[in-house]
Amino acid sequence: xxxxxxxxxxxxxxxxxxxxxxxxxxxxxxxxxxxxxxxxxxxxxxxxxxxxxxxxxxxxxxxxxxxxxxxxxxxxxxxxxxxxxxxxxxxxxxxxxxxxxxxxxxxxxxxxxxxxxxxxxxxxxxxxxxxxxxxxxxxxxxxxxxxxxxxxxxxxxx
Numbered sequence: 784x785x786x787x788x789x790x791x792x793x794x795x796x797x798x799x800x801x802x803x804x805x806x807x808x809x810x811x812x813x814x815x816x817x818x819x820x821x822x823x824x825x826x827x828x829x830x831x832x833x834x835x836x837x838x839x840x841x842x843x844x845x846x847x848x849x850x851x852x853x854x855x856x857x858x859x860x861x862x863x864x865x866x867x868x869x870x871x872x873x874x875x876x877x878x879x880x881x882x883x884x885x886x887x888x889x890x891x892x893x894x895x896x897x898x899x900x901x902x903x904x905x906x907x908x909x910x911x912x913x914x915x916x917x918x919x920x921x922x923x924x925x926x927x928x929x930x931x932x933x934x935x936x937x938x939x940x941x
């Protein structure tokens with residue numbers, strides 16, 4: 784289902800499922816209201832994803848104080864029954880720059896090619912490639928299990 788896929792992608796890009804739900808709902812409402820035109824597009828889902836992303840960014844800009852209060856309120860809460868790998872990836876995505884996070888999610892989660900990301904976002908293909916490379920390196924640094932590495936070193940030293 785397109786809406787679940789777009790919601791998952793936008794959630795990973797913006798780092799907040801609640802913000803993504805609002806943005807995606809607004810994007811689908813706008814698509815519904817313009818459906819005769821949107822349905823003629825090669826990829827209506829890309830249009831919805833782009834509108835949802837822009838809506839989320841607009842919300843961030845308008846409500847910085849509200850978001851900070853929300854984050855303070857939710858800091859330290861754990862969500863049960865989530866896959867530990869999923870949690871680690873989302874946490875790592877939150878630590879990298881927003882531009883890199885966006886292209887990483889669009890490429891690796893949404894499955895878009897560099898050319899498709901360029902068409903959807905207007906970001907030059909060379910920049911997309913650079914941000915993908917930098918984003919992968921940044922994610923790798925945040926996903927390295929340093930405790931295991933240290934434990935391995937300690938056991939060799941003994």
